Amino acid sequence: MSILHHSTFFTTVNHIKDLPKTAHPEIAFAGRSNAGKSSAINVLCNQKRLAFSSNTPGRTQHINYFTVGRRGETFGYLVDLPGYGYAKTPMDVKNHWNELLGIYMQERDQLKGMVLMCDIRRGFTDLDVEMINWFSPLAKPIHVLLTKCDKLSRNQAKQMLFAVEKQLKMMTGDWGTVQLFSSTERIGLEEATEVIAAWIEKHRVPTEQSSLE
Template sequence: MTQRYRHTHFLTSANALHQLPPEAGREVAFAGRSNAGKSSALNTLTAQRALARTSKTPGRTQLINLFEVEPGVRLVDLPGYGYAKVPTAVRLHWQQVLSRYLETRQVLVGLFLLMDIRHPFNPLDRQMLEWAGHRGLATHVLLTKSDKLKRGAAMAALQSVQRTLASELPHASVQLFSSHDRTGVDEAHARLDVWFGYAG
């Protein structure tokens, strides 16, 4: 466990881009379909049980939530997308906010895209990857809930996603991840260290 992430704390929430902190430092964002495990991943990577609120109700996170690792270093929990029961106006608002955040936020240095290993590459996942690719943003896919599959099936799913990314979205890399049994935590920490400039 990288000790520095244990000190991460809630900084602020934003409903629009103008409410975000000034463009200074570095940010890594976490995006994914509602209930893909974003909040659980943030809690696991910071070794905190309740840094980010988790819920069995998809679509609960309706704000951009920012967490500070240290001054100028932030983890960003983006609203989950793709939950049908969210009102249309809210869904359209967040689609616009997410696209503008990914395309214009200058301090954004990396994106973790979380996909349930059992249901990867829904259309909104692909859209998120395309936005990131258009921006040239470093993107790393976490195939969450890998503990739900047996090892062989999980590795087969990983290899399938690797092939798809290599042919369609070569700017993105991928790994297995599980908040339940901590699969992939060290690998995800290593990626964060690179993006935040801690590595080397």
């Protein structure tokens, strides 16, 4: 059984000062509103309602932490970042989110990798490219899930996969990988699970060294 299947909600963060004071590795999940981020987290963790998607896209502007581990021991965290790109999000909320995201991405040593959700029917949007260009200088891995791949034919999905792989390679070099993914049809589930679990296991710290306080 995957270590992701033992995930539980841990905390919600709305200010940098409230980020968990632990040394456990963190894997961030990012993506545009409606790209399928919450659905991906739920299916990866084999749960139905671990991560919630708001009925109003772009409304949730905080960071949600979920524990990853086994038998009561925490190995790391999945970090659900707010969806971006929703035009009707109030400017003050956008500014708060940009500040929170910027500090988290640039200064959080515990952040060991990012899973970026992209709707395969759209490919990389300008905001997705901005996110990648923001993150890639940190020399940490990025794994792109081309979500909703079941909405395209097999040939169309393969063509988009090839195009995105090429674009990602130009932006990240060897730090970026991409795959097809569908939460509803469970396509690519095993591959994504292996990538994320491997990142966590690679940076796992002993329990006695987990606190930074």
